[in-house]
Amino acid sequence: MEAEEQQRVAALERYMTSLAAINPSWSDLDKPEASDSFSERLQLEYCPTKRPEVLRSSGSIFSSPEEQDERRPREVVEIHSSPGFGRYLVASRNIAAGEVVFREAPLVVAPKAGSGASCLSCLRSLQGSEWVGCDQCGAPLCGQDCGGDGHSQEECRLLVPLGLKDQPQNTVLIKQLSVLLTPIRTILLMKEVPAAREVIAALQSHAEERRTLPIGRFVDEHVAKVLRTRLSLPVASDIVQHLCGIFDTNAFEFSDGDIRGRALLPGGALMNHSCTPNTQHWYRNGVMTVRAVVDIPEGAPVTNTYTNTLWGTRARGAHLSTSKLFTCRCERCLDPTELGSHISSVLCRGCSDGLLPPPSDCRADWECQACGKIVSASAIETLLRAGGVALGRLPIGDAAAVAAALSQFRRVLGNAHYIVVELKYALIQALMATPLEGLTEDDLLKVLDLTSDLLRLADLLEPGLSRFRGILLLERCRAGVQLLQRRGVANCDTTPALTTGGNQLNSSHSVHTVQTVEDLSRQLEECAFILHYDARHDDVIEVKQQIKSLN
Template sequence: QKNRNRRKGVQREDSRCSTEALQEEEEGSASRNIEKCYTIKTSEVMGRYLVASKNIPAGEILMSVEPFVVGPSLDSREICLGCYVDLDQYTSKQRCDKCQWPVCDKKCKGYGEKYGHSREECDFLRNVPYTQSKTALNVIVPLRCLLLKTQTPEKWDDVLSMESHDEIRKNVPIIWQTNQTTIVEKILRAQEKSVFTEEEIHRICGILEVNAFEITVGDHGIRGLYPEAFLLAHDCIPNTSHYNNDQFLFEMRTTVPVRSGEILKTSYAYVLQGTMRRQDHLRESKFFHCICNRCKDPLECGSNLSTLICPICRKSTLLSTNPTNLEADWKCFNQSCDAYSKSGQKMKILMDRLYEEVESINGCDIQGYEEFLKKYEHFLSSSHYLMIGAKYSLCQLYGKIEDFMIHELSTEQLRRKISLCEEVLQVADIVSPGLSVLRGTVMYELHAPLMVLATRDFQSSNMSKDAIRNQLKKVKSLLVSSCKCLQNEPLSTHEGSIGQAAKEALEALKSWEKCLGRF
């Protein structure tokens, strides 16, 4: 669905299974030399996509590749072009001595490097005056792609094989015209020879918009373009996950067992959002219409992330009559209640308003999220994505912020955190199954209140040793699963730090076995 390099009537299979064994290398090395267990297929509907060439267990590495290019995301804050550190932390504005574009220091580790501020880029940018603005850094990654044309023609050819959706993007003036003024015209004016055409620059912009992956650096994101990774098919219930290490290496693993012949899938939309919002995002940012099983099912495969409660009978669900058609009516599914119907357009306006309401809540406002849940409990189902979003925030706030630290929580508040985590985990098991970061994060949050309650019960002798041992056995199981889900996340990321905390908590549990025995 994401890549649609079509030729009518073509059904091609390009085998990429090597016989080389997996070589374990230290983090930060070049692409791992692994046995590829997928093939590349082509269809008129999906374009090129990856298919498992054998049965693959959960957690197995499928791909480890270096990027073609990396650099600032669209509308990025001011960051260093060499190492991507946030320059807002500097009191004075740092600039490259030669081109006057943003760098952190004259001795930046990324200066002159292929994934940083290269000499070729610096030479080119001397002809592009830097003016600090929201769109100033938008030109960088397209320029880095274009420089491949003369520096590494084989990589340039690979980049051009990616989908750009130019014809669709031309009909979206806000995208095409913004690229024209903030990227295309700057590059055309700056080049001393006519190396890059206007058509090429627009095409590269589209390739990046459709195929680039977000990379987390500290508390902000940059983007990277990778070989073969762009061939991952989209599905709103993925069977793979990917991450980047500190050297931008892209690694993809299975999150669930995958059968031979099964499509390898990732999600280019946030899995905890409802169908209407996911469809909007995919259409506006990836330029395709998703028709996966989850999108076609009004109940979203049992997750009920889009399910509403009928405001008339209050006994049944209010669902879209055709979820993949955003204009389709929404109706009550109670056969004795035909009173309520709402057009898809009106429902979108309503959902957008509620989305803005929950997004406007301060990120640390426990009371604000709780009040939102109470306010809409008679209209939004308990697992509607707006409710789950608020509950996921609360999962991470209870026990983490001032006046609500984990050991300060009352028994009632601890049980509230447990309930919230269990509700989110129940949904995550459906839409992000297996060894997913989402499940790993929620399971870590769930272990904490269970651990505190067990500790309090032990100290007050309210529970027998056997009962406490069983409680700690559950805590241990959650931490083991959390570690498996998060073990590959870089320590520099939020998810990586949670994974490390889970390991430390698991180690700390051993002290309990001295007085309770093994559990």
């Protein structure tokens, strides 16, 4: 068994080395050259136009990503293995916050299992009857001349017996197709590209543990059996279990405009989980870019989060145990205050300003830190369950409805609970999604208040150059520019304090100070660096132009 594990690690090491060995400049990714090496075979045979790389740059934190890309890339990560953590990436040298750690193109992309119609060639989400069926198999396409290359001839041939040719709009068949595509595409790749087969086989699947769970029985009945009997694909159930487990354990969900799905990226999958990760990733134009959000010292694990960092510990734990089959024991998960954020704590109804942090035993009573009041676990569970149901029914895009819900939940759960945090963020998005000219000054001041509040939370739970921080800074700058335009104080060194009275949306702040142009320019510089690979980078450029016009 140890020899087999060494072989798997060796295969993954060759793969990671190949990413650095290709070593092109980013502008030359569409110029592959012939080679017999592992990396060249894998990239040329499967993904000839998107060549991944491992990068190391040496510039300052705010040197532009274009400047970083011009530097000669060097490998900065290596694979370690241990019984407790399995295989994982560590920094082979110091990595500075903001550096690109590696880029990687996926080996396999497919729609999310159980999703609606997606174009099989480009994975664009399809709505209503705006799409057509493939001439041969009837599978969804955004057009016969889509231009994507995801729907191969061999895949088309396999899908003919599914019956979509006669029922192209059958939603049941389309959902079944989304479940089947992941193993189908992986099997076809492994058959066509031996180098990819070696890497995929080396990934963790948890197949044995999954087999006794509902997911394992589902895979046997609705995936493996259908592949063999209906599509005549001769594949053993154990292989299908392994492939589905690999995707569920390792794949990344991505969204790139209206293109959505799951991608298998072996390099990215080797990053260990952390509830306060030191990297984040962006997926654009078919390539995932992984960047350090804080300094990563040599020898430290390179981490990603497998869940939502803005959920409470129990919500994160439930997700990790069911989807990834492990229990996180990081510093944050072991701290009832969650690094001082109190994002899982509930407001005490006895003293009105104390908090009840969750006990380590989910069946134990909750106790107020201030007055010692005891509340039963069942009462808290009922409260939170009701809150979750109400949140799920809320029209998130309706600013008035979100504001009302935020006021109500704040009184019940307190200012820090993760349901309240989600509502704060939803209110920012709802307000800023409308034309800014239609917002009142009070609306814009609410955005400044809420972004200040959430930026303090980001410093605790998503420290550094996180996407969450970048988006908060962007909305803060957009609101600030709009206020300066209205007040006509762009050329002042300072701006007056504006008092709006008792603001229900932020009980701890009733006096708001509009920022100066210098404040906004400084915040927008950081925002632009954080969101360079994000779809909202164009919004940052627009705000920059607005600030220039103020001057």
